[in-house]
Amino acid sequence: MATEALAREHHVAAISPARRIAMNRMGLWLFILSDAFFFAGIFVSRFYLWGATRPHLDQVLGMTVTIVLLVSSYFMYRAEMAIRHDDRGDYLRSILMTILLGVVFMAGVVGFEWRTSPVNLRTEGEFAVYGSVLFFMTGMHAFHVLTGVILLAILAYRGYKGHFSSRNYWAVQAGAIYWHFVDVVWVFFYPALYLMGVAVGPVHH
Amino acid sequence: MKPPETPMMRKRRVQRIGLYVLIALIVLELLDFLVAQWTNGSVLLLLVLAAINAALIVQYFMHIGELFAPEEETH
Numbered sequence: 001m002a003t004e005a006l007a008r009e010h011h012v013a014a015i016s017p018a019r020r021i022a023m024n025r026m027g028l029w030l031f032i033l034s035d036a037f038f039f040a041g042i043f044v045s046r047f048y049l050w051g052a053t054r055p056h057l058d059q060v061l062g063m064t065v066t067i068v069l070l071v072s073s074y075f076m077y078r079a080e081m082a083i084r085h086d087d088r089g090d091y092l093r094s095i096l097m098t099i100l101l102g103v104v105f106m107a108g109v110v111g112f113e114w115r116t117s118p119v120n121l122r123t124e125g126e127f128a129v130y131g132s133v134l135f136f137m138t139g140m141h142a143f144h145v146l147t148g149v150i151l152l153a154i155l156a157y158r159g160y161k162g163h164f165s166s167r168n169y170w171a172v173q174a175g176a177i178y179w180h181f182v183d184v185v186w187v188f189f190y191p192a193l194y195l196m197g198v199a200v201g202p203v204h205h
Numbered sequence: 206m207k208p209p210e211t212p213m214m215r216k217r218r219v220q221r222i223g224l225y226v227l228i229a230l231i232v233l234e235l236l237d238f239l240v241a242q243w244t245n246g247s248v249l250l251l252l253v254l255a256a257i258n259a260a261l262i263v264q265y266f267m268h269i270g271e272l273f274a275p276e277e278e279t280h
Binding site for chain 2: 025054063067071073074077078081082084086166173180181183184188195197198
């Protein structure tokens, strides 16, 4: 038993840092792929349940939160590039901006869209399915944004403590890839919820 | 002769690329909105635009190329 553990330890130690990062990167992308299948399932269910229709949602709010999320992705990219070049000040400013924009996005979706949407989980009759799909799609996405914000807060703290540099930034890159993935999901969800098909049902209040 | 690029110059250059990508993404989102108005929410066209948006993010922000790069070149 002890010999096996020692052999495993020796094997792990024998893997070069570059090889370990390559394996970590592959693992992360496989996770992203599995999560993409989950979101693809929700995306397809939207078309099965709504068809070529959609509820009357606030177009200005939809466009605004989308742009906020895109800008947050830019700041995350900026943060990653900053730490890759040992600019800790720029890294911290950019990652904090990303977190702030992530929170603004969540406030827009959960705080405003959920409260003002003409369809919700209490909607009954033929339009009940609009509320269910809307809340499931935006809810699961917002949950991912929330986990992303928590992850970025940890990365900001570790960056503040000086744990990252141009020679050690894999954790930052992993967080960035996850954050951008959340953005990619929204790039498909936004048109599916707000733009595709003909608007039907109760009107926005 | 061009002076050698310092790390800070390189950082600014790559960050500028990110800014161009952001501008392209926002323009595509605005186009999304306009296409939806003109075509009564054409699913096919909007899916194509979303795919272009996603490809830009995956290529430039997520660095998918590094997944297939030789190990020494990545970190």
